[in-house]
Amino acid sequence: MDKIGTRYDPRNLEKKWYKIWEEKGHFKPSGEGEPYTIVIPPPNITAQLHMGHALNITLQDILIRYKRMRGYNTLWIPGEDHAGIATQNTVEKKLAEEGIHRKDMGREEFLKKVWDWAGEYRKRIVEQIKAIGASCDWSREHFTLDENLNKAVRKAFVSLYKEGYIYRGKYIINWCPRCGTVLSDEEVEHEELEGKFYYIKYYFSDSDKYITIATTRPETMLADTAVAVHPGDDRFKHIIGKEVILPLMNRKLKIIGDPYVDPEFGTGCLKVTPAHDPNDFQIGLRNDLELIEVIDENAKINENGGKYAGLDRYKAREAVVNDLEEKGYLEKIETMQHSVGKCYRCGTIVEPSLSDQWYVKMKPLAERAKLAVQSGEVVFHPERWEKVYIHWLDEIRDWCISRQLWWGHRIPVWYCQDCGKIIVEEETPEECPDCQSKNLKQDEDVLDTWFSSQLWPFTTLGWPDENADLEKYYPTSVLVTAFDIIFFWVARMIMAGYHFKEDKPFSDVYIHQLIRDRKGRKMSKSLGNGIDPLEVIEEYGADPMRFTLAILAAQGKDIKLDTRFIDAYHKFANKIWNATRFVLMNIEDYDGTKLSEGDLKLEDKWILSRLQKTQSIVSNAIDSYDFNIAAKSIYNFFWSEFCDWYIESVKPRLNSDERTIVQNVLISVLDSSFRLLHPFMPFITEELWQKLDVEDGEIIASSWPELKKELLDEDAEEKYSLLMDKVRGIRNVKADLNIPPTSKVQAYFTGSNPDNETKFLIETLANCEVMEFQQNKLSNSVTAYAEEKYTIYVKLVEIDVQNEIKRLEKKLNKSVKEVERFRKKLSNEQFLKNAPEEIIEETKEKLQDATTTKEKLERLIEDLK
């Protein structure tokens, strides 16, 4: 038997075991049993692994390891996401440091650079995922920009196009001037900011009267093509059809009536800028207004902006406001709160602009996805996220899928340069089918990253090729993710699953929390409040980190993480280590003799019964995604019941002829505990299980403990629990009287004398001598501890009688209150009439017990006095 050190040191053992598991092929599906499949939410290659990933990966790994041990044919497919904008930004930034712009090097050269970079970072993030212990099948690793994914993306695009879901059109889009691309509505984050509300006079063309219009973006007035009022607004009805002169630009604007205008807001008059505001664009369509663009793709005023051309949008705002003021057009400026859209990748304020983009019609796809959740085909855990999901689907708008980037799946669309034909095909066309021209040009844009991500649950299984894997593992079992990507990803996967595979992509969606710092703030680089999982693993080990995350994974909305917690569960790992050390030291001579009927003592029956119950709780909890309950339950069982009570109970027997029996139970409980703990703490359990040497192979591939009903023993549990009370009673007296635990006291129990087994245990655990009961009286050498079922007299050398009276009176006080409460309850006729029989019985018993205790205490105090 190998010896182990006194301290748990995760450093070497984690890397060692990960390598062995992988080499032995334990991460691959066994090929037998019912399939249980998870596809990993592919982390962005730009991301440094953070605690959110750690939580996400830990929970998936718990499920996979648990199911693997339960005999499922488990498959966990790993992979990474190419993260279009984020990656391109990162590489561009790097190039900028060398003074290079991507346009200088050209598309091909730039992409080569990105691929190099991506290769490096993919490796890095894979290493980080492995460090957490993720038991995924690396032979099936995928990348969202892989060739087979590209094939899938092209097929998806072309079929959606041919079925009429994909269209191209010129609409107002969210433009990020920093990233130089369009963003989908979901990629815009809104933030409430304090802004200014400018009131501007627009004079009528035929009089010296004017109307006042309020706006937060005066620079866009350069592109105004109308003024709108509500058609039912009595104040303005009569001016509809008249014209005003646009200040600074001296353009004539027609006043139109449009129901969009809210008479209550601002002045009730709205300047209409169809090319730079989504609502104004709609008004423009309804009223056939001219579109004038004044802001270019770099957020600068273009040549249509007259003297302001070339100015940045904010500089232009200043200039416009100055001029307005100077020329007397500015009535007043107020401050107001309004929400501003920002790019979710770089934080730049987005510019609504007119642009030609590709869209997916979402309404028809959303219907099926909605039904899936309403009918229970796909179930969210916790359930409340279903509302969020359904609501989004109800309000869904078309999805802008083109991006003006280079890093991504290029749109499979070609334009004939001669006849203008648009060709949408999976394979690059040779010539134009209409005019046979070979002068074709592929669309410059790429697809939104989420367009490929939505196909992830089946592209990772080989789609669009039909194959055995797809047949066997689709639909997958569960998707584990955080709520922040329900719209981006979860909903779209469900839509895509039904559309392309005619089946759901997964049965369950488990939504976990976001990790925040201990003050509840987002972890971010700029705040410097991040906790780096790799540093945590380095300092505490992956196992304690995993256990911490699992035990904190209750159903709230975020986890406020503090390294204090990790420290606590690091101590738990150390406890496991040392308990094992103790057992190993005591089983060196174990001869392999199995137990036979009748060998077991009370404490053996008790711990084995407790173990069965713990097993049930852990299994049920994992089955229902209650990771915290599972972790807590095994923690309590192991530390408190096994270490603090069982091991302590059993120490003397290890030096007796019962040694073999105890060895048996120790090994058996430890073995099962390791198995129950393995999904949570894979490394330490593997290491120690090997030392225990109960079975060949690795624990990762061993079986989950079966519930042994014959070991459930309510009698033993009750008896042992009473014994625990008695032990606590004696310890209590000793502690209250400052008697060192090492000093042995004599204890007498009222009622029947404890049997030998119990007597022995009490003596062991409370360090006392249990004496044959005799009629005691309290005195300056005898004190007592009273409970309803017994009284313990403790014999000592000398006692401070006054202190002792105080101590007992304090207890008495509690008893009196209890008696009162139960008595009152039982004298309530309504209670007796309505409460269930068993509750009434229970209450009666409680009153009886409390009364007994109270009377005993009164007598004891009387004795002392």
Next chain:
RNA sequence: GGAAGCGUAGCUCAGCGGGAGAGCGCUUGCCUUACAAGCAAGAGGUCACAGGUUCGAACCCUGUCGCUUCCACCA
């Protein structure tokens, strides 16, 4: 403007109809030969507030206040 979640011990949170729980922190006593990263014993709570339902409410309902978040085109 809608919607959701949360307010329980000093801190972080669990419990979610029948005697207030955990970890950390705190107090006291212990180097009891697995572990001082430990053992034992404690102190500490009108379960945000106000109503209601119930024999009984931290738990269910309504409202109020506070914190957080999501959605929404109010210029």
